[in-house]
Structures are given as structure tokens and as C-alpha cells.
Amino acid sequence: MTATDVVVVGGGLIGTATAWRLAQAGLDVTLVVGERSAAASRVAAGMLAAVTETTFTERTLLALNQASAQRWPSFSAEVVEASGRPSGLREGPTVSVASDPDDSARLRTFADYLDRQGLAAQRLTSRECRALEPLLAPTVRSGLLVPSDWSCDNRVLLEALTTAAQRAGVREVTGFVHRVESADGHVTGATLADGTTLPTRRVVLANGAWAAQVDGVPTVPVRPVKGQIVRLDPGRFPCPGLTVRAFSRGNEVYLVPREHGREVVIGATVEEQGFDHRVTAGGIYELLRDARQVIPMTAEYALAETSVGWRPNTPDNAPIFGGCALEGLSLATGHHRNGVLLTPVSADVAASYVLTGVLDDVAAPFTLGRFDRTSEPALEVAR
Ligand SMILES: Cc1cc2nc3c(=O)[nH]c(=O)nc-3n(C[C@H](O)[C@H](O)[C@H](O)COP(=O)(O)OP(=O)(O)OC[C@H]3O[C@@H](n4cnc5c(N)ncnc54)[C@H](O)[C@@H]3O)c2cc1C
Structure with a gap:
């Protein structure tokens, strides 16, 4: 099988939007969708509730949520333009x-x-x-x-993003990634449950609540x-x-x-x-x-x-972005109760990390490494 520039694991909102952004940037992208009907992205209510969903202990996450809320109008317009379908956005309070x-x-x-x-x-x-x-x-x-707390029909959005990604050239594969293959500490491919291996140097793990179930990757604290x-x-x-x-x-x-x-x-x-x-x-x-x-x-x-x-969910209720100990593997998971709201910023952050190897400032507090610092409550440091 010929190599693909990047394999994105997971066909929910986060994986599909990330795959779309990567294809827009000119990469050859394979999206392994899993089972879309089981995705939280289809089940969710679709509130874009940066303000009403916030809690006293999640101030760092609030900044990310607000950054995503601000991107919604332009993100929605782009999705509509690229897919020819409605985005599901409803600008009501x-x-x-x-x-x-x-x-x-x-x-x-x-x-x-x-x-x-x-x-x-x-x-x-x-x-x-x-x-x-x-x-x-x-x-x-x-x-x-x-x-400012709008809503979005997440099912309508997922359909529009799927179309936008396909139009941008994303190749969809039905099935599940069973294992991320590596040699000398670098990703070499993604093997599906049926035994097929997709050769690639880059994998984005965006399979939501199932992120901890893929073999060959460092521990991802998602439940x-x-x-x-x-x-x-x-x-x-x-x-x-x-x-x-x-x-x-x-x-x-x-x-x-x-x-x-x-x-x-x-x-x-x-x-x-x-x-x-x-x-x-x-x-x-x-x-x-x-x-x-x-x-x-x-x-x-x-x-x-x-x-x-x-x-x-993650131990601090916030998502995980960026790289890990395995070169070529990056994460875009752990969105807990805000994944619809966070779709615009997550797709930008995850795609830009694949393209540049640098994590955008807005996502800097949300690396996997924060869970290594067991002596401090990670997200309350940046007050
Ligand atoms: C009841 C409920 C209400 C919610 N309400 C809101 C809300 O109002 N607003 C909001 O912002 N958020 C809400 N959320 C949260 C939001 O739905 C999630 O944060 C978001 O959908 C996560 O998106 P995702 O793409 O990461 O994961 P998912 O949408 O779960 O998609 C993951 C996909 O990966 C696939 N997959 C799994 N394993 C593999 C594998 N090994 N290989 C390939 N594919 C795989 C799965 O089949 C699935 O299709 C709600 C969630 C729930 C459950």
C-alpha cells in the first residue's frame, strides 16, 4: 500500500475537522473513521457554552473555550462554503x-x-x-x-465537515486503527483491526473516548x-x-x-x-x-x-494536544463536555502541529506532559 502523509484516527468532529484542515494545507490525508454512529459528536446537544458551562476550577480551559467560541462565525462560514451544506450554527443566546x-x-x-x-x-x-x-x-x-453562548446542530455539522473533508481530498477508510506501528521511536504506520497497515510517518489520535485503546502508543489518560x-x-x-x-x-x-x-x-x-x-x-x-x-x-x-x-474525559477535564514520546504521533482528544464548542480551535491546533511541529500558544497548557507534573494541579498554575 502506498504511504499517506498522515493518518487521522477517528471520524468524529475533531478527527474530521482536523483531516479537512490538513487536506486544505495540501497533505495527503487518510481518515480512519471508526463507527460514526457511536461518536459523541452525533449524540451531543451542541451547546457552544463557553460561559454557562464554565466552572470555578477551570479558568485555563475557559480561555481555550473562549478562543474557540470566537472562531465559530468564520469557521461556520468556511464549512458552508467548502461543503455547500449548512453548518448547523444557531446564533441564539x-x-x-x-x-x-x-x-x-x-x-x-x-x-x-x-x-x-x-x-x-x-x-x-x-x-x-x-x-x-x-x-x-x-x-x-x-x-x-x-x-454569546450559541448552539450548533452537531449532526448537521458532522455531515457538512464530512463533505468538506471529502471535497478537499481526504480519503476515508471504514474501520478501526488497532495499533500504531513504529521503529526507532518514530511512527511508521497504522494497522487496522483487519490487519491492513497504512504506511505513514504521522498519525493524529483523535478517537475521543477510545484514545486509550490503541496499541503502540504512550499512555493517554482519557476515560x-x-x-x-x-x-x-x-x-x-x-x-x-x-x-x-x-x-x-x-x-x-x-x-x-x-x-x-x-x-x-x-x-x-x-x-x-x-x-x-x-x-x-x-x-x-x-x-x-x-x-x-x-x-x-x-x-x-x-x-x-x-x-x-x-x-x-481527562483528569483535569481539558483536552490533550501536541506530541508525545513517540515521534510522529500527535494527540487531539480529551474534549470531555466541550468538544462541539472546541471543534474550530482543535482542528486549527492539531493541523498546525502536524504541519509545523509547534503547538499554537492557545493550546500550550494542554499537552500530555502536564500529567507528569504530579506535584501541582496542572491547570490552576496559570491563574
Ligand atoms: C450526552 C453528551 C452531550 C454532549 N453535549 C455537548 C454540548 O452540548 N456541547 C459540546 O461542546 N460538547 C458536548 N458533548 C461533548 C462532545 O460530544 C465531545 O467532546 C466531542 O464530540 C468529542 O469529539 P471527538 O471527535 O473527539 O470524539 P467522538 O465524537 O466520540 O468521535 C470519535 C470517533 O472515533 C472512532 N474510533 C474509536 N476508536 C477508533 C479507532 N481505534 N480507530 C478509528 N476510529 C476510532 C469512534 O467510532 C468515533 O466515531 C457532549 C457529549 C455527550 C456524550
């Missing part, structure tokens, strides 16, 4: 709401934190919340409007975090106009409407269950219960789909 005194206090603390970080968010009264989204329950006490999620069809009933996130009696739930109004995505459970693929009665019950507390109308919607996906 997110509102976070709270229903009881404890939830309201929690939302206030979060709003104070956003103020300290200089992040734009507008505090809302109960009345203002319902003026903005009339479907909200009267029990909603307070809210926070975040204009699957299971998420169950529900898709409802409003049918003839009104659909929410914007993304709603809620603290509802201590639980967190979100409702993400699609532009066409025929789908509302409700998520998601967070479970340390490995690759358990079961949709459970309890998981779906809790999501539907919490969604109904926030938007009672959801009880009238038709149940369209329940699914399970696996977030690729």
Missing part, C-alpha cells in the same frame, strides 16, 4: 434559570463569578425570564442571559464518561426559542431547540460507567422530570430518540 431559593443562590454565586471574570451575562428577574422565553414555568425565580440524552419532537406544540439551562432542585438540565423547531434536545446524565451502552429508565425519567419542571410544555412533546454517548 442561552438563558440559565433557577427555580427554588437554593438554586437561585447558586445562580447568583455563578453570576458573581462571571462578573469577576469579565464575562458578559445579564441577571434577569422571574418576569424577565418569561418575557424572554414564554414557555418557562411560572416557578422560575431568576435567570442569567448569556448572549469515557457516559451521558444519556433525549430528543423530543414538539410537533404542533410551541418550541422554546432559545437554549435553556436550569438548576432545578439541585439537578442540572438543559434544553436545546433546533432552528427548524422540530427537535428539542434534553440532557444529559453524567455517569462513570465506562462504555456501558444502556439507556436506563431512571436516567431518562430524571431528564424528562427536570425538563418538565422548567418547561412544562415538554410533557406534550413526542419522544423522538433516546441515546447514549461517551465524553472523552
Whole structure:
């Protein structure tokens, strides 16, 4: 088999977008897709929630998330141009709401934190919340409007990226990379589960939650975090106009409407269950219960789909980019709960590392090497 410049492992958003960028730069690219129907990129809700998804302990990750959020408008335009298909981007805001005194206090603390970080968010009264989204329950006490947290129909995006990559010359191979081959500390090829070897000097590992399962590579500290999620069809009933996130009696739930109004995505459970693929009665019950507390109308919607996906998580919840001890192997994995949001910046960073051997500044804190520094909490160093 003739050699290819680079093999990208994984046909989710990260692998497909990276392969596209590399082909745009003139490389001969082979993308081994695995099983797209199992990709977290198809299961996800598609929130681009740099602000509402942030937590007090993830300030370094916040900078990366914001950098990606800023790239979304131009990335989306490029995807549309290159694929001739919609990108799925929806430039509508997110509102976070709270229903009881404890939830309201929690939302206030979060709003104070956003103020300290200089992040734009507008505090809302109960009345203002319902003026903005009339479907909200009267029990909603307070809210926070975040204009910059948009959403994207991730399934539409994955299809568009697949087309863009194919048009740019990316060769797709169905199957799984079983092993990365090497000699004298340098990559020499990628062997598929059927025994075929693709000769190459460069491999990008972008296979999400499965990154630790490929033989012949250094240890990659990525584990699957299971998420169950529900898709409802409003049918003839009104659909929410914007993304709603809620603290509802201590639980967190979100409702993400699609532009066409025929789908509302409700998520998601967070479970340390490995690759358990079961949709459970309890998981779906809790999501539907919490969604109904926030938007009672959801009880009238038709149940369209329940699914399970696996977030690729790392010990500090942030992705891994750049090289490793094996020359020619680079990583673009570990995107946990932000992989849709992080697609634009990840593709740029991963492709530029392959092309130049240098990691962009924006990704400098996110190397595999940070996990060697066991004496310090890696991501809280850069305050
Ligand atoms: C329930 C849920 C909700 C989410 N909601 C959001 C959200 O609202 N916003 C957001 O930004 N993020 C969200 N995420 C996270 C986001 O989906 C992921 O971070 C992102 O999709 C990861 O993309 P990926 O391409 O790295 O991995 P994936 O999309 O999982 O793709 C990996 C691909 O690699 C393939 N593969 C595996 N092993 C191999 C192999 N050996 N060889 C070849 N291919 C292989 C797999 O079959 C798969 O197709 C959510 C995730 C879940 C589970």
C-alpha cells in the first residue's frame, strides 16, 4: 500500500475537522473513521457554552473555550462554503434559570463569578425570564442571559465537515486503527483491526473516548464518561426559542431547540460507567422530570430518540494536544463536555502541529506532559 502523509484516527468532529484542515494545507490525508454512529459528536446537544458551562476550577480551559467560541462565525462560514451544506450554527443566546431559593443562590454565586471574570451575562428577574422565553414555568425565580453562548446542530455539522473533508481530498477508510506501528521511536504506520497497515510517518489520535485503546502508543489518560440524552419532537406544540439551562432542585438540565423547531434536545446524565451502552429508565425519567419542571410544555412533546454517548474525559477535564514520546504521533482528544464548542480551535491546533511541529500558544497548557507534573494541579498554575 502506498504511504499517506498522515493518518487521522477517528471520524468524529475533531478527527474530521482536523483531516479537512490538513487536506486544505495540501497533505495527503487518510481518515480512519471508526463507527460514526457511536461518536459523541452525533449524540451531543451542541451547546457552544463557553460561559454557562464554565466552572470555578477551570479558568485555563475557559480561555481555550473562549478562543474557540470566537472562531465559530468564520469557521461556520468556511464549512458552508467548502461543503455547500449548512453548518448547523444557531446564533441564539442561552438563558440559565433557577427555580427554588437554593438554586437561585447558586445562580447568583455563578453570576458573581462571571462578573469577576469579565464575562458578559445579564441577571434577569422571574418576569424577565418569561418575557424572554414564554414557555418557562411560572416557578422560575431568576435567570442569567448569556448572549454569546450559541448552539450548533452537531449532526448537521458532522455531515457538512464530512463533505468538506471529502471535497478537499481526504480519503476515508471504514474501520478501526488497532495499533500504531513504529521503529526507532518514530511512527511508521497504522494497522487496522483487519490487519491492513497504512504506511505513514504521522498519525493524529483523535478517537475521543477510545484514545486509550490503541496499541503502540504512550499512555493517554482519557476515560469515557457516559451521558444519556433525549430528543423530543414538539410537533404542533410551541418550541422554546432559545437554549435553556436550569438548576432545578439541585439537578442540572438543559434544553436545546433546533432552528427548524422540530427537535428539542434534553440532557444529559453524567455517569462513570465506562462504555456501558444502556439507556436506563431512571436516567431518562430524571431528564424528562427536570425538563418538565422548567418547561412544562415538554410533557406534550413526542419522544423522538433516546441515546447514549461517551465524553472523552481527562483528569483535569481539558483536552490533550501536541506530541508525545513517540515521534510522529500527535494527540487531539480529551474534549470531555466541550468538544462541539472546541471543534474550530482543535482542528486549527492539531493541523498546525502536524504541519509545523509547534503547538499554537492557545493550546500550550494542554499537552500530555502536564500529567507528569504530579506535584501541582496542572491547570490552576496559570491563574
Ligand atoms: C450526552 C453528551 C452531550 C454532549 N453535549 C455537548 C454540548 O452540548 N456541547 C459540546 O461542546 N460538547 C458536548 N458533548 C461533548 C462532545 O460530544 C465531545 O467532546 C466531542 O464530540 C468529542 O469529539 P471527538 O471527535 O473527539 O470524539 P467522538 O465524537 O466520540 O468521535 C470519535 C470517533 O472515533 C472512532 N474510533 C474509536 N476508536 C477508533 C479507532 N481505534 N480507530 C478509528 N476510529 C476510532 C469512534 O467510532 C468515533 O466515531 C457532549 C457529549 C455527550 C456524550
